[in-house]
Structure formats: C-alpha cells, structure tokens
Amino acid sequence: GENVEQHPSTLSVQEGDSAVIKCTYSDSASNYFPWYKQELGKGPQLIIDIRSNVGEKKDQRIAVTLNKTAKHFSLHITETQPEDSAVYFCAAPSNQAGTALIFGKGTTLSVSS
C-alpha cells in the first residue's frame, strides 16, 4: 500500500500462451500481496496470494513472484484457456490498521481460442 500500480491495463493472448501481469507498490512495510480475478457480474475472487517471507508461490497454472527490494510482484498464468478471460487485480495492504487493501487499476485479460 498506499499506492499500487498495475500493468498492462489490457492483455490479449492466444489460448495456450502465457500471460504476465506486473504490479509495484510504494509502502516498503507491506507484507501480504493477493491477486483477484473478477468475472462479469461477479465480485472479485481471491486466486492466489504471497507473503513477504517467500519469493514465489505456485498453484497449478498460476504463480506469483515477489521482489521486495524492487517493491514489485507479478502474476504468471501458463497454458492460458478461454475461461481465464477476466479482469485481474493486484493489491497490497494499506498502512492503516486492519485488513484494508489498496488495489491496482486492473488488467483485462482476453484469451482467444
């Protein structure tokens, strides 16, 4: 937190290709970095998260990497499928008390078959 920048804003890939979305954050005290997927008409769904004591975490076709020195983290989706098409958001904790998150502006991923 307090500022989270996300790139790119749109991403189009062919089915089977990989997709990478990158985020940077400003608060060096941040220690928890979730990624959300939002489909049309639905709320954001937590798909993976990483804590500052690890550099990489993987869950089947998705992985997240964290570089605390550079203050950036990335989402990697391999072997993309049409059902991966959605808006993806990265987030980092606010520096206030509690569990408030600061979100990136989102990346619209389109996977064409």
Added chain:
Amino acid sequence: KAGVTQTPRYLIKTRGQQVTLSCSPISGHRSVSWYQQTPGQGLQFLFEYFSETQRNKGNFPGRFSGRQFSNSRSEMNVSTLELGDSALYLCASTPWGGNEQFFGPGTRLTVL
C-alpha cells in the same frame, strides 16, 4: 461453507435519497470491509468493521457510514445520494487472524 452474501443485488435511487446495503459474512468471520468499485476510480476502500467497531476508514465523505451487528452482519448507509455514488458496492469478510478477504457479489447502485 456459504460465501459472503449481499442484499439487494441491484438498487435504483434518485438524487437526495438515502440507501442501506446489507452484507452477511462467511460464518465465523468477524471482520467485514466495504469497497466501492467504479470504472474511473477502480476499487476503493470505504471502511472495515471488527467486533462491531469501525477499525479503519477510507477517504470518503461522512455521507457514507456503516455498522456491524453482534452476529457480524454489516450494513452500510449512504445519505443524500449523488449521481457520482453510482457504483458496485462490495463487501468482503476476513477470518480471525488472517489477511485474506473474500468478496461477495456486490450491490449495483444506480443513482438517477
């Protein structure tokens, strides 16, 4: 386990009116957060409640308020609605001692 539920799902109001939105967290979760989502500003934090107390508040005017009940259900209220309040209002619940926020489907508010 049932997810976060929000009611109503859709709401149409006119300027100057007030509105109350409701959120039921996942069973056992005691923290409830509210966010506003608009195409221009994205997802913005409104406030968080834990054990019936507001623990954190975002940068929104005093027209936006909330509360939490003893069963962890939460409501948010917006008074004197403005056109710019049209948005998707999302509620998220967090398990005790955790960071993860689990979102509901949202309430789509349209102000005419």
